[in-house]
Amino acid sequence: MFNTFNMGVGMVVIVSPDTADAALAALKGAGVEAYALGQVVSGADKILLV
Secondary structure (H helix, E strand, O other): OOOOOOOOOOOOOOOOHHHHHHHHHHHHHOOOOOOOOOOOOOOOOOOOOO
């Protein structure tokens, strides 16, 4: 199902690691339910869902 459907992830905002806390605080301050979803890293050309 992960290959076909959204699986509940809505809008995604990508920010640098050093601004992640400020971005989360700003979103939560605006009444947006926000979470850190993951990180972008170099890899072996594959996707790992954990």
